[in-house]
Amino acid sequence: MKNKGAILLIIMSMILVLSGCGKSSNSSSGGEKSVLDAGAGENATELSYWTFVELHGQHFEKMLEKWNVANPDRQIKLNVTVMPYDDMHNKLSIALQTGVGAPDISDIELGKYPDFLAGTPQLESLNDVVEQYKESIVQSQLDLYSKEGTVYGLSTHVGATVAFYNTEILDEAGVNYKDIVTWDDFKKAGIQVYEKTGKYMGTADTSAVWQESLLLAQQGADLTDDSANPIVNSPEMIKALTMLKDLKDNNVISTIAGGQPDTEEAYGEYNAGNYVTAFMPLWQMSRYTNYMAELSGKIAIAPLPVFEKGMPRSYGGGGTATVVTKTAKDVQLAKEFIAYAKLSLDANIEIWNTLGFDPINMSVWDMKDVTHNPENQFVKYFVNNPFDVLNEVKDEIMLIKSTSASPTINNVLCTVTLNEIFEDGRDVTEALNAAQEQIVQDLK
Amino acid sequence: MLKKFLYSQKVAPYVFVLPFILVFIIFWLYPLGNSFGMSFQKTTLGQEAQWVGFDNYSKLMGDGIFLKAVTNSVIYMIMTLAILIPFPMLFAVLINNKFMWGREFFKSAFFFPALTSVVVAGTIFRLMFGEMEGSLINSFLGLFGMEPMKFLKGQFTGYIALIALATWRWTGVNMLYFLSGLKNIPDDYYEAASIDGASAFQKFTRITMPLLKPTTIYVLTISIYAGLAMFIESMMLWNGNNSPKNIGLTIVGYLYRQGIEKNNLGYAAAVGIVLLAITMIINLTQLAFSGMFKKED
């Protein structure tokens, strides 16, 4: 008994010592929580900020340093908490509902955003702080996060969707990505790639609707009609999925671990060279540089293939809004800071430099010294310059509406319908009709 | 005066059990009543709740996803019962055998998994059952020349992963329960049976099994509860509450989805009440059948 007590004592003291040293080494990054001082003095206001993307915190850190230098009497410390996507949005939703525990500033992803605008939004209007930047930014990106003329969230990027090709595999198969203009071209190339290399040309996504959205956008269609009713069994949608199904049946595309290119499993598959193409918004670039280092110098960016020549070759996909909550400590300070950190010209240049996103201040797109800076990690990584492609499709970037029905539509398509079509081989029309029925039922 | 009152033999017992009474009322009875009331309401963000009668319940009965969740939970429960009662019982009898080498070692080894949190265990199993060729289970199948499988995308294989996780974590625990039950069976019963020339199998069915009944009922009761209320296991295996085609959705998962993810507090409360009803009905029936309500002591 004595002996055992001693062992317990040792273990306990070991634990306490361990936790002691943990406390001192608790600072920035690594995926969780950190307080960013960014040169703030003692009188700085501490604001809390939630996000589900660690990189966003890094961008804020850079902008915070500039802010604290420029506003010595209104300095800020930012307390960043990074949580997984679902958890962060759930916690935020509950906190806003109950009025307790919400951060001052938070990110909200486009797919979840409509839920936060339902009823009376528990978010602060940003109209006043947006005013001075209005001229320089894309109006549609403000509209995307507005309700009845009030802006509640500040967009991070345009998210122009492009095609990312692995040129190494294409060369091996004797395919030139520049020749791919239509989906027929893509299919032909894909068959050739599969025959020559045994690799898949692309993915059949089951857990995201990027592909459906871009195919609808190029046909001028949408997932909801003008009065926000779901129309997931529209002829355009059937055409889109029938085409994808045909690609899958011909071994051009295949389902991927993780269900879509923007998952950790999929990064691994791409990195291993098992898939050639990803059709993703431009922000996928940062996933390449961060998680697929082995593909450096092999990935080319190109406009999306289309059904018929002349159709628009891109659409703005995904997005994250930064909001200020009603319970924020210092509402005005928080608002001014996020406007500065996301809308100012400096911020937009930083958004490209640090995050590799296509900034919503389009004047940045024309700044050759910024976009073609040879020191930039994204410029270095890719075969061609992303902005050459962006400027080529500049006037073809369509939008898919974000409505109150969108979260439900996404949920049904991503958990049930796409799996049925691509994993179980269910008939496209049948699956989409069932989806439509389920969505209508859920929305009641 | 007050001191004398509090120290009297009549009042003291109430003081002793007071914490339980408080916890029971505040954290149990009140929320339960609240939940019951809420299940007849429709709640919308930022608005007064409305009374809607049995609407939530009738909607539940026609809700295919809810029925799917109930099916999943019930199948999971039945499968855990089918595995986690007979095998641990058998293991307990065998390990208790006097011919057993390394008894203490195996007891501990079997118990180890119960020490890991569901978060850690679920993550390990998610990665083991990954659809990549190199994941543990697929590389094992590869040894037999089988193609890699997408375990977490199919209904049947999804159940396998869930059951594997449950079996891994609970076999040792249930075995220990049965071992403690075995301790209470006097050795002379077996000796007497040996003298009468009973075979090992007869001893097991005639002595061990009947005398293990109280333990079995206990294990059965907590397993029914745990099976029907399973949620985190599924959440960890599918890295979220949205499994493909809802193959991993459980009743509590649906409660969480409606209540936390969709803010449908009233509807979620109805899900909770249905779960309570199912658990109580199954458990009370089971207890009645096994004669637990007969007067004892």
Next chain:
Amino acid sequence: MNKNIALKIVLFIFFGIVGFLILVPFYAITIASFKPGADLIRNGLNLNFDLSAMSFDNFVFLFTGDHSYFTWFFNSVLLTIVQVTLTLFVSATVAYGFSAYEFKGKNLLFICVLLIMMVPFEILLLPLYTLTNNIGLMNSYSAIVLPGIASAATIFFFRQYLRGIPKEIISAGRVDGASEYGIYLKLILPVMKPSFAAMAILNGMNSWNNFLWPFMVLSSGNKFTLPIGLKTLLTPYGNNYDLLIVGSFFSIVPIFALFIAFQKYFIDGMTAGAVKG
């Protein structure tokens, strides 16, 4: 005699195989903690033992890197100690009330104890959540400790244990002029020691691994416990797998150490929980 040896070997091999299967996942995560997270994502968890791909990098990162792992670790330790201490004391007190006295409503109350043991806590998640919020306990450890402070299973266990303690101790105490509370604190509690060890271990295990309720109640990162913290690492955005796996591995270590030191109590604690007829 030969037959017995054969039986021994068969039994040993059988349990060896089952034991091996049970230990495989531990082996897998132990190896994985020496491999880079990227490898894990690409290949899943496996048993490949490849020295060239293995290093102590993850452990170095665990102990020296910039992350909150040890904040969570410390929180978990603190919460576990507080929760176990309070729960044991309160539950033992209640159990003593049930076993030492006859009083009005005793049977009804004890049925309530049994009832709680049979009803899934999960159905109370939402109303408890609202309640916690209304009484201003959101994002506090009190919200985690209080609802479980009079744990039904623990009360039940202690009551079973107390039945085995002779009532004479109590009456002797009364003769000596001790108060009702004095009897409990000075005479009964010391006798209950062995059962405390068992329950401390069981409750400690539950508390250390508790996830759902703390996860719902806690919202700020500096209050997260280990399971919650580890779960925040499960996001595609960030190279978190390095920390996740080594962190998971390391979270098992202290509880294993405790288990091995107090194995006897662990197993007694578990087995004593089972109902006697």
